[in-house]
Amino acid sequence: xxxxxxxxxxxxxxxxxxxxxxxxxxxxxxxxxxxxxxxxxxxxxxxxxxxxxxxxxxxxxxxxxxxxxxxxxxxxxxxxxxxxxxxxxxxxxxxxxxxxxxxxxxxxxxxxxxxxxxxxxxxxxxxxxxxxxxxxxxxxxxxxxxxxxxxxxxxxxxxxxxxxxxxxxxxxxxxxxxxxxxxxxxxxxxxxxxxxxxxxxxxxxxxxxxxxxxxxxxxxxxxxxxxxxxxxxxxxxxxxxxxxxxxxxxxxxxxxxxxxxxxxxxxxxxxxxxxxxxxxxxxxx
Numbered sequence: 001x002x003x004x005x006x007x008x009x010x011x012x013x014x015x016x017x018x019x020x021x022x023x024x025x026x027x028x029x030x031x032x033x034x035x036x037x038x039x040x041x042x043x044x045x046x047x048x049x050x051x052x053x054x055x056x057x058x059x060x061x062x063x064x065x066x067x068x069x070x071x072x073x074x075x076x077x078x079x080x081x082x083x084x085x086x087x088x089x090x091x092x093x094x095x096x097x098x099x100x101x102x103x104x105x106x107x108x109x110x111x112x113x114x115x116x117x118x119x120x121x122x123x124x125x126x127x128x129x130x131x132x133x134x135x136x137x138x139x140x141x142x143x144x145x146x147x148x149x150x151x152x153x154x155x156x157x158x159x160x161x162x163x164x165x166x167x168x169x170x171x172x173x174x175x176x177x178x179x180x181x182x183x184x185x186x187x188x189x190x191x192x193x194x195x196x197x198x199x200x201x202x203x204x205x206x207x208x209x210x211x212x213x214x215x216x217x218x219x220x221x222x223x224x225x226x227x228x229x230x231x232x233x234x235x236x237x238x239x240x241x242x243x244x245x246x247x248x249x250x251x252x253x254x255x256x257x258x259x260x261x262x263x264x265x266x267x268x269x270x271x272x273x274x275x276x277x278x279x280x281x282x283x284x285x
Contacts, residue, residue, distance in 0.1 A: 003062050004028045005097035008044065009055040018044045019093040021066035026163075028059065028107065034178060038188070039113030051112040059107050060100035069096035140197035140230065143283060145175040146217050147202040148210050154202050154237050154260070161276040193220045198283050200253075201234040203242055222246060231282045235275060237261060253278055 004025060008018040023031070032042055036057060041048040062069060073091035143166070147155045155175060166173050174192045199221045207213060224230035232250040234242075236259035242248055253275045254260060263271055 003065055003100075004103075005060045005062065005066065005093075005100060006032050006044070007056075007058045007060065007094065007097050008042065008049060009058075010049070011053050011055045014055070017094060018047075018049065019097055020044050021093045021097055030178070032057070032059075033107050036108065036112055037110065054112070057104070057108065058102060059104045060097045061103045062096075062100035066093055066096035069099045073099070140195055140228070142172045142174045142192060142195040142197060143279060144192055144196035144199045144221070145173065145202065146199060146207075146213060146221065147175065148204060148206040148213065150206040151202055151204050151237060154204075154235075157272065158200070158202065158235065158275070161272040162279060165276055165280040189217070190220075193217070193224065196221070196224065196230050198231045198233065198279060199224075200279060201232070201247060202237050203234050203240055203247060204238040205240045207237075208240055208242065208245060218246075225250070231285075233279060233282060235260065 003021070004023040004027075005021045006019070006023065006028065010017060020031075031044070035042050036051070039051060041050050042054070042057075043049075070091035070093075073095045077089075077091070143162070145155060145158065155177075159173060159175075162173055172195075174196070176189060178188075178192075201207065201218075201221075221230065221232060225232045232247075233253050234247055234250055235253045236242070236256040238259050238261050240259075242256065254263075254271060260268065260271070
């Protein structure tokens with residue numbers, strides 16, 4: 001398994017870069033790439049770094065963990081010492097990271113705040129006085145998951161089955177847990193809605209009872225489905241009164257007569273594999 005390492009060179013402290021080693025791809029995307037592209041400070045090693053203080057953010061990839069790499073660097077230091085070249089320090093995380101291959105271009109798709117630089121276009125008329133969505137600069141490239149906070153465990157289950165299908169940097173799974181602390185959450189949700197190619201609704205009584213979902217998320221998603229071609233899919237998690245809502249007009253990922261929580265646990269995994277495949281196909285269509 002490859003290891004990913006981040007080196008952040010600072011304008012204010014050019015001799016003291018911040019380093020984070022042994023990251024997974026998910027950890028890299030969530031902790032560094034998402035805030036960088038959304039224009040937020042990056043929190044690393046207990047400090048928040050504003051983007052205007054970043055001279056360069058570099059990503060390195062190695063096949064070995066940093067502890068092993070530091071041992072290798074120390075061995076080279078010792079070898080140099082035996083030849084009379086003394087290096088009065090031991091290897092650091094920075095030394096370990098820089099043993100790797102630079103893969104920054106694989107993850108960083110533009111300048112800081114690129115996701116917030118939404119392309120402007122004349123707004124289309126929107127019924128009921130609602131604010132129209134602004135299209136994303138690179139098109140709709142996200143799966144937007146709408147859910148009630150009371151159903152967080154079902155969100156986690158769905159994301160577990162979706163992640164193997166969405167490793168590409170051109171496809172993103174978004175839900176409100178991606179919002180960074182201190183961010184303007186309404187703007188973040190609005191931007192995510194504008195980038196949604198597929199929207200997945202986790203439908204439960206709690207979901208249908210949510211005033212925020214009913215007044216903010218659903219109207220914009222349904223407008224996007226009618227006017228922008230966003231695909232709406234919904235997953236019946238629990239028995240609910242969905243028949244009385246506009247959701248009933250859209251494709252259910254499972255038979256609503258047998259929602260997910262009523263299915264035998266021995267078969268639930270197979271059902272979720274099929275759900276994830278359907279979402280993937282809808283995104284790729």
